[in-house]
Amino acid sequence: MNIMSTMNYVKCFLRDRNVASITPTSPFGVKRVCKKIDFSTANVIVEYGPGAGVFTEYLLKKMRPTAHLVLIERNPDMFKCLQESFRDQRVHLFNDSAENVGNLVNGQLPHKPDYVISGIPFSYIDQQARQDIIQQTHEVLADKGKFLAYQTFYQKDDHLFVHLEHYFKQVKSEFELLNIPPMRIYEAMK
Numbered sequence: 001m002n003i004m005s006t007m008n009y010v011k012c013f014l015r016d017r018n019v020a021s022i023t024p025t026s027p028f029g030v031k032r033v034c035k036k037i038d039f040s041t042a043n044v045i046v047e048y049g050p051g052a053g054v055f056t057e058y059l060l061k062k063m064r065p066t067a068h069l070v071l072i073e074r075n076p077d078m079f080k081c082l083q084e085s086f087r088d089q090r091v092h093l094f095n096d097s098a099e100n101v102g103n104l105v106n107g108q109l110p111h112k113p114d115y116v117i118s119g120i121p122f123s124y125i126d127q128q129a130r131q132d133i134i135q136q137t138h139e140v141l142a143d144k145g146k147f148l149a150y151q152t153f154y155q156k157d158d159h160l161f162v163h164l165e166h167y168f169k170q171v172k173s174e175f176e177l178l179n180i181p182p183m184r185i186y187e188a189m190k
């Protein structure tokens, strides 16, 4: 598997403000988020904003052979690179926005998603679209499903935390310092 080079990632970052982070998530960050996933039971996982594919690569190593991974990436260069890197029958890849998750997922797979993982920059998304993404995420998830979102550590609660609390039964947040910049990780349970 040949995931996007650092140089190409930085080029995407410079051209598209929605890429938002100058480096992909560190292995520590990836493991910290994915620790919250039970790979032995997960049938469907959705990833918003896979970017260079550091989470995607880890998820595919851990997921069962019969599971499905839906990738929704808005940036066309990232999308092309993901298409070339992840030729795996479990992957369903869309060059689209997380705002369309309902249309992309509902009725398309044998199970509802158990987990949605998100690296998209909620602080750059306007209030209406942000709420819409969170509401749709809650709707598409299976009962007891989880929304796992990671953001930069200094993000204010009104960018994401309060919106998650509005839709989800329980929301926890924690920090991972071994990432540039450090991450705030949200775990929202349906």
Ligand SMILES: C[S@@+](CC[C@H](N)C(=O)[O-])C[C@H]1O[C@@H](n2cnc3c(N)ncnc32)[C@H](O)[C@@H]1O
Binding pocket: 018, 019, 020, 021, 023, 024, 025, 048, 049, 050, 051, 052, 053, 054, 055, 072, 073, 074, 075, 078, 096, 097, 098, 099, 119, 120, 121
């Ligand atoms: C901070 S980067 C994270 C990349 C990767 N997941 C990682 O952890 O290294 C954000 C990614 O989300 C994508 N993105 C931003 N807004 C999006 C949206 N509304 N829907 C889908 N992807 C989006 C960007 O193109 C970029 O690939």
